[in-house]
Amino acid sequence: MNRVVIDGAHIVPVSEAEIPHGHLILEEGRITHIGAGPAPSLPQARRIDGRGCVATPGLVNSHNHLYQWATQGLFADNTLFEWLVGSYEMWHRLDAEVVADTTVAGLAHLARSGCTTASDHHYIYPAGRGDIVAAEVDAARRVGLRLDLARGSMDRGHSAGGLPPDSVVESLDGALAATEDAIDTHHDPAFDSMTRVSVAPCSPFSVSADLMRGSAELARSKGVRLHTHLAETIDEEEKCTREFGCSPVEYAEKLGWLGTDVWFAHGVHLSDHAVQRIADTGTGIAHCPTSNARLGAGICRVTELLDAGAPVGLGVDGPASSELTQLSAEMRQSILMARARLGPTALNARQALHMATLGGAQCLGRAHELGSLEVGKLADVALWRIDGFGYDVIDDPVVALTFGPPPPLELVLVGGSPVVERGELRTVSIGTAAHAGRAAHHRLTQEVSC
Numbered sequence: 001m002n003r004v005v006i007d008g009a010h011i012v013p014v015s016e017a018e019i020p021h022g023h024l025i026l027e028e029g030r031i032t033h034i035g036a037g038p039a040p041s042l043p044q045a046r047r048i049d050g051r052g053c054v055a056t057p058g059l060v061n062s063h064n065h066l067y068q069w070a071t072q073g074l075f076a077d078n079t080l081f082e083w084l085v086g087s088y089e090m091w092h093r094l095d096a097e098v099v100a101d102t103t104v105a106g107l108a109h110l111a112r113s114g115c116t117t118a119s120d121h122h123y124i125y126p127a128g129r130g131d132i133v134a135a136e137v138d139a140a141r142r143v144g145l146r147l148d149l150a151r152g153s154m155d156r157g158h159s160a161g162g163l164p165p166d167s168v169v170e171s172l173d174g175a176l177a178a179t180e181d182a183i184d185t186h187h188d189p190a191f192d193s194m195t196r197v198s199v200a201p202c203s204p205f206s207v208s209a210d211l212m213r214g215s216a217e218l219a220r221s222k223g224v225r226l227h228t229h230l231a232e233t234i235d236e237e238e239k240c241t242r243e244f245g246c247s248p249v250e251y252a253e254k255l256g257w258l259g260t261d262v263w264f265a266h267g268v269h270l271s272d273h274a275v276q277r278i279a280d281t282g283t284g285i286a287h288c289p290t291s292n293a294r295l296g297a298g299i300c301r302v303t304e305l306l307d308a309g310a311p312v313g314l315g316v317d318g319p320a321s322s323e324l325t326q327l328s329a330e331m332r333q334s335i336l337m338a339r340a341r342l343g344p345t346a347l348n349a350r351q352a353l354h355m356a357t358l359g360g361a362q363c364l365g366r367a368h369e370l371g372s373l374e375v376g377k378l379a380d381v382a383l384w385r386i387d388g389f390g391y392d393v394i395d396d397p398v399v400a401l402t403f404g405p406p407p408p409l410e411l412v413l414v415g416g417s418p419v420v421e422r423g424e425l426r427t428v429s430i431g432t433a434a435h436a437g438r439a440a441h442h443r444l445t446q447e448v449s450c
Ligand SMILES: Nc1nc2[nH]c(O)nc2c(=O)[nH]1
Pocket: 065, 080, 084, 202, 203, 206, 229, 232, 291, 317, 318, 321
């Protein structure tokens, strides 16, 4: 029997009232009991002393590009379009080995910031460079996080009016066939699934309308989710208006891309009408505050989206547009950016934690299994130590978790199994992960100057 008991922690279920001194019982990968006071004594249990800690659901990262671990720090003062045009020149060299290495490095880093489920939007598939999807799935298994592999695609190169060079795009039919193959081979719909696949054409300026429509058709025929970048920058909005005569959200709606099975990355530039359409259709938004600030894209209208009832998750975005961001730190960043725009009541600590957990699970279509501490849900838990120097004078544990620097992690469990213990990764060594990230960096950036 795999049984873990966490005793004496401040428990923040997210979906229900907090328990100041409570216990959690996790058995065979699920949460079986949550209660106040000390835990009952149980045989064959690993007992964790949770005093001085806050227990939350494991964090859910709703948008990332793990391969960008290899190209961090480049084009650091550029707009999204400039940054992309420069980066494509390196990304077109990636292969399955680079993807395996960056997946290990990126997921190891996420695990060490309390993340237990990560979506990865991978949209670069150079021909003849190995099985990139299989390499990523295998690397994620080694790190031990749940993966939502958003199988991206681009078919609109420069010659068709798109932003990327023709050398990095796939054909329409090739992209759809490969995406279908990724679903058939790797998508596991089980409750305790470690790997889900979503259909994720990249963005309106790199994907044809036919690929957007074909992707929606494919995803709905397979019962998987849809993801893309949308409304990230003013440049995108202007290009969309010029080419399609409408805003990005109107364009998405025309293509059948609003609904409870869709989530967009960013959603920064939204009219009141667009906010309402997103909320009314149950479309999710992956809010990536650090990346939006790093690229100077703008500030997402997260307060209005939440008020309207839209599902909103948090995402670190690719490490090349938000260098080494920790998912836990995105909670703080989201609060600060919302308040810089609308004042001190724009977003609070518990709303930020909700986005980082249940909001992310809603975006990924996994709110039945993940994102809150509830009996019957998966035993994905983060236990944060908040009694040390720098945290011990903040009385509210959720304020300590979200306003200050991310607290040290006592434990991160995925399905009841430890991935991080006392800050140390347990599944792969941090030295191995760092080495893998550096190797990928050298392979992609050699002979390129910027
Ligand atoms: N932040 C990002 N935005 C994007 N748009 C697009 O087409 N690709 C990207 C990306 O990698 N990051």
